[in-house]
Amino acid sequence: MTNRIAFLSDELFDGARRLTDAAILVEDGRVLAILAPGELPEDARRIEMSGGLLAPGFVDLQVNGGGGALLNSALTVDGVRTICRAHARYGTTALLPTLITDTPAVTQAAINAVREAIDAGVPGCLGIHIEGPHLSVARKGAHDPALIRPMDEADIERLTTTGIDHVLTTVAAETVPPAQIARLTAGGVHVAIGHSDASYEVASAAFAAGARGITHLFNAMSQLGHRLPGVVGAALDSPDAWCGLIADGFHVHPAAIANALRAKRAPGRVYLVTDAMSTVGSALTQFELNGRVIQRAGGKLTLEDGTLAGSDLDMIGAIRFMTRVVGLSLDETLRMATLYPAQFLGIDRTHGRIAPGSRADFVWLGDDLSAKDVYIGGVRQTFEPLA
Template identity: 75%
Template structure:
């Protein structure tokens, strides 16, 4: 079998369980089998991955930028390629380039650029996440309030006719009513609630209409109160909702993350997002978003008034934080970075696992949780030295 490659590893995490002394068989961009050391097919090319752990590639559903590029100001194939390459270095093998609230023209440009990037085969580009503009001004965070607006028929048409297989949009439950959410979900758009000041009942109505979960749990949403459970309470209480969370030690306290993991009603899950900005993979100290300067200092990104503006987080850093600071086991943390976001997007048959029929997207980790190798569609990724 001249086109078959066997990746030999001492320790394999397949997305569900650990295996020892396994070989992952890859043909083209697809995993075709997992065998023991005595089961290698004749003629297969073998690649030994010494030490460490082979795990499913990470999936990040909220990536505003990286490598010096921000989707809002680099809505091009090259911009998306730069973002995907910057995050692949840290183990992310699939991501949604994310557009922060902007004008209709910029939104259309971002959708077109994503469509072009996928057609061009940019490694790691899965689809697009449109975070806004249909948000709550009261919970705007770093979003420009001048661009926030209600959803009209043109917006609905734009979202439901992207030509993309994977589209996620973040909306406020009090701004976008259940009937609009239902129309979006019926068209195959994934809807998340975020930047929302809605009460518990309104958020639950959004989930019942088809919203899949919430964007960056705890941040920019009504909080869990004992008489007013808010969006946080609804997200934790709903058995069908999923929650992205930013584990950088700045957006959410470790104790809040741990409490949310204990409180979340099954089968909904909590998965990791970075909410990364253009600084990831660079030495930049500031950048511009919608005409405003964002400062980077000590791993923290803020507007002049101190408002957090996305994160300086990468996925392997998030995994280290979850295991080392929050105290979550490595296998569960890896699921939060791969299997669970794949399940949220409904793509877990081919993403988030190392299993026959899945894409050959995986990451080789050292014992210290450094990234030793990244494979996207069976191809080893190579990265220029960081400057």
């Protein structure tokens, strides 16, 4: 019996363009071809999708938690699985579980848990994002200042010997010098600048040393001034810097988002992240991070002093915000949630697009931009109703 499946859609977005009356032929979790319905082999099992839009599954490179689990405190395969499943509900089919600044022991435990989750085949787990602890206290945001510290030899060894294919780390450009950045990138680590109070010149030197990313553009970094362009100015000026962006209406003003998109000369190097905490896909109203209580109210998460502490955002919500509030086209917004993060991580041959050889990771979007159905590796995902 054949295991080939044909997904037939009225309208398909493959990551580059829209196709009508197209069919995706899938075998063993991979796309074999995109065909006209009349070209499909007779033995392929057919799945009809009438109405809406079939698109690549979303790729999120900054996910602290979901489904009631936070990676910092859910350091197990089951914890990683819970986070991935919580975001799959909203169309995210590949993500980097993200560890917020913590101790060396917790960092190693998170690396171990993610590596074991990948080995166990947890759907959607791509690798790990380690955000801190080598940050600027002046731009700490919700990170515990008592745990922020310089990078040492043990840290470099830990990051470059994880046994995980895709490792992203966020550092402050003034805390981690170019020589250390160069060693990390030579060891296969993707380096992003964030939680940094660096000058334009120092940030630019970090890019020259191999840093290629910016963690949540505008948030927790030196801003763009007319004489002191800061990290934001360096990020917008660098043609090679990829910028993550939290589009929830709280972290960045829509006008600032629009200006950043123009400055980066789209298409290409601004991609969406959620920076989601454990509340996404759960009924939690509060949780703890490093012993501090974070409250959930009005669509945002805050510490007691009002500091934003990650987000209560899912990727489909970010897409709605970008199209309905910022006014970006749906096709370009979808690229920001699929193709561009995959290109930054170097996995765009298999993720972020629908093409021969790519993983069969799809989200079927309703006309209201809801996730009607989600497939990971060609397998339809099912979810329990939220409490």
